[in-house]
Amino acid sequence: MRWDSAVGALLLVLLICSFSFVDNFGNALNLSFLIGNTLPIALIALPMTMLVISGEVDLSVGSTAGLSGAVMGALWNAGMAIETIIPICLLLGVVCGLVNGLLVTRLGLPSLAVTIGTMAAYRGIAQIVLGSDSVTDFPTQYLDFGAGRIGDTFIPYALFPFLVLLAIAVVVLHATPTGRSLFAIGASEEAARFSGIRVKRLKLSMFVTTGVLSALTGVFWALHYASARYDNATGLELSVIAAVLLGGIDFDGGKGTLGGAIAGVFLLGTLQNAMSLQNVSAQSQIVVTGVLLVISVLGPRIGRQVAQARARRRTAAAPPPQAAPST
Known part of the structure; x- marks a missing residue:
């Protein structure tokens, strides 16, 4: 069984156990909370999956949000309309992604080091912009969209835009030349360059896309939790990376599926929700997330090593080819 298929099966088992043994897990209100709280991770996981497949990573996504x-x-405190504010925030995401992408693709700096630096820089700028204030008086219709659900069902309004973005991401990664180029870059950047792929341009576009969806996540976060603060989405990058790697995306690049990444996102979200209902402390949940991150890195590697060892044993045990009889 492939790793992403195993994660999907594990998610199904976890859901069955949670519905059966965790009190109040199956009511509509809790399920809507589960989906709503998981959507910020799932939104950023879409471009992060493509970025990791291409051999890069962005740890500044939480700070960008x-x-x-x-x-x-x-801007809302300054009296600007929310319809104008949201495009400005998305443009800000473009700028943040461009900064990361240009430092990596044009200066040749490692994305891990670059985005650790911008993670601190963007968070510091956020504190300068808003200070310790908390803005909560956004328009009711936007707050209802961010946190509301359809009637008495468990389906949040915000799920539908996410499904549209998910469909677009699946098509781009798994059914277009762009997606095949990302896999080729992750497998061997030098070979991809010699085959005519515009490696730097494609990586830059992935960093910009990650920045835009991180900014969109920041808008959704403020509306979903009805609070805009400089420390919103703190630690979100850890959850995104853990979920993506848990879904079978190879940190070295070149391997993985978007379906596995989304399965990893909802596996992590379901586990955290079930632990919260069981009164497991937030600190313990962080420990579980860290352990899952280690497992998600080690698991596929150990699986590949076992498969290679079995292949070598089968090759060694195979009888030598018989010489053709002379005529």
Whole structure:
């Protein structure tokens, strides 16, 4: 069984156990909370999956979301209309992604080091922009969209835009030349360059896309939790990376599926929700997330090593080819 298929099966088992043994897990209100709380991770997981497949990573996504929310709150306090604020926040995401992408693709700096630096920088700018204020008086219709659900069902309104973005991401990654190029870059950047793929341009576009969806996540976060603060989405990058790697995306690049990544996102979200209902402390949940991150890195590697060892044993045990009889 492939790793992403195993994660999907594990998610199904976890859901069955949670419905059966965790009190109040199956009521509509809790399920809507589960989906709504998981959507920020799932949104950023879409471009992060493509970025990791291409051999890069962006650890500034949580800070970009926090900066977007802080700018949203500051502009709302200044009297600007929310319909104008949201495009400005998305443009801010483009700028953040461009900074990361240009430092990596044009200066040749490692994305891990670059985005650790911008993670701190963007969070600091967010604190400068909004300070310690908390903005909560956004328009009711936007708050209802961010946190509301359809009637008495468990389906949040925000799920539908996410499904549209998910469908687009699946098509791009698994059914277009762009997606095949991302896999080729992750497998061997030098070979991809010699085959005519515009490696730097494609990586830059992935960083920009990650920045835009991180900024969109910051807007959704502020509306979903009805609060814009500079520290919104703190630690979100850990959850995104853990979920993506848990879904079978190879951190070295070149391997993985978007379906596995989304399965990893909802596996992590369901586990955290079930632990919260069981009164497991937030600190313990962080420990579980860290352990899952280690397992998600080690698991596929151990599986590949076992498969290679079995293949070598089968090759060694195979009888030598018989020489053809002379005529």
